[in-house]
Amino acid sequence: MAVKNYYEILGVSKSATKDEIKRAYRRLAKEWHPDVNPDPRAEEQFKLINEAYHVLSDDEKRAQYDRILESGDERKYRDFMEYIQEFLQEVWKGIRRKPGPRKGEDIRLRLELSLEEAAFGCEKSIEYERWVDCPQCEGKGYLGESIEKETCHACEGTGRRVSGIFDFPRPCSVCRGRGYLIKNSCSLCAGRGRVARLSTVKVSIPPGTDEGDVLKVKGFGHTGERGGEPGDLYLRVVLKPHPVFRKIGKDLHREVFISFPLAVLGGVVKVKTLSGEELEVFLQPGVECGSTKTIPGMGFPSSGSAGNLVLTFRIEVPKDPSGKIKKLLMKLAKELGEKGVDTEPHLMEKIRRAIQSVL
Structure with a gap:
């Protein structure tokens, strides 16, 4: 947060007296008042003028601001602005905020x-x-017909305290900037209401x-x-995350497992959409593992057009095929001239059978 130069905003020097600052403020406030100035910037400029006057017209605030302006410490200025915001509304209305x-x-x-x-x-x-x-207190913060106040001992009724590493006053944390404590505060909400x-x-x-x-x-x-x-x-x-579908933009992606014969010969596979509707999807012969098929308009719905459903096909390999399936696969391997397939029982299987025959 860049440090604002309130002297430049009011058009006065750093050595300006209170009277000079006041005269400059009155002149600019009259010029930039939103009720008389049609410029779209008038309201913001008027607030900025009030902000500058609020700081420079107060000896304590002006001294703190001058030190920050000279050092250019943006961190301290940010905290100073937080403090100023607590009281700017007072200046805007012309009275202490109630x-x-x-x-x-x-x-x-x-x-x-x-x-x-x-x-x-x-x-x-x-x-x-x-x-x-x-x-208990219906949002009032106190019990009874009227509030009973006592001066805050921490800030002595000012509503402000110097605390922490900052040398300028901040709203009192004990009385929350009010300057007083509530004697008959509600025990349930601790006076918060x-x-x-x-x-x-x-x-x-x-x-x-x-x-x-x-x-x-x-x-x-x-x-x-x-x-x-x-x-x-x-x-x-x-x-x-969804167990079946993966959403990318408006499109929905899912994997579909098909058998080896279906991949080779083609045919029809049934696929469920996100809504639970079952679609019959026709496959051309020779589907490769990892190939995709896009079904328009069956993806994620939106205010415009719905996305697509993108199917990725995987070849399902039986983990424990039956003896009949093994024989058929061996016959197919022989027909295709596949040399790497073991067409005889595995050696360990032969040993197991031999042991069983002896026992």
């Missing part, structure tokens, strides 16, 4: 789907943890949902604070 409704945070989760669920759609029940209004609870929501998965898609469930994020609207739930889709 606690009001605050929208709840969004929740982002992974949603694992099978290939069938993603392809044809389904309804999933999602269980997750989120912040909800405290049932919210508690973590398991929630369940049913989500409709549309057909053709793909890997990486993000489904938004409005209003099912964390509950807002002080009556604010809830955040949203975002589900990023992850597809589970």
Whole structure:
């Protein structure tokens, strides 16, 4: 994060007095106010002018900023900006910010789907943890009709403290920047007004949902604070590995095992699609191991055209053929002139038979 030069933004020198900074601010604020300036950049420029004035008009903030500007330390400037963001809204409104409704945070989760669920759609029940209004204090953070306050001992009521390695004040972690502690705070939520609870929501998965898609469930994020609207739930889709099909883009790939006679002579093989439909696929004579056949439109469905089903054929070799099959294979090997095939019983088999005859 590059360090902004607030002096250049207001058009004053580094040695400018408070009065000079104030006059420059008033002039620029009047020029760039969005209500009077039609320029599309006016709102952002007006905010930037307010940001610069907010820092340079405060002796403490200006001193800290000058040290950062001189050193060019972007890390310290990033942390300084986090501190500034806590108070910029005060400058924008012209008054110290009062606690009001605050929208709840969004929740982002992974949603694992099978290939069938993603392809044809389904309804999933999602269980997750989120912040909800405290049932004991009804989201107020305190018990009773009204709040009872006492000055925060850590920040002495300022809402800010110097802590850690940074030498500029940050929101007080004890009172959360409020400047006071709640004497009658709720014991269940510790004054937060919210508690973590398991929630369940049913989500409709549309057909053709793909890997990486993000489904938004409005209003099912964390509950807002002080009556604010809830955040949203975002589900990023992850597809589970399939035991049969392999998805590449919109295409579905699968292996089909066929017998040696079918590969040689050709014929028909039955193949199941992802939907469970059984297709009869015609094979030309002489199918080689590893050859493929593409069936258009039978792959993964999508909002446009569906992908293809790509079949890769493998020759199935019997692991323990029967005696009858062995004889037929030997006869075939002899017919083809195959010299490497052992047409006689194996030597170990001869030894086993000899031992059995003696016993």
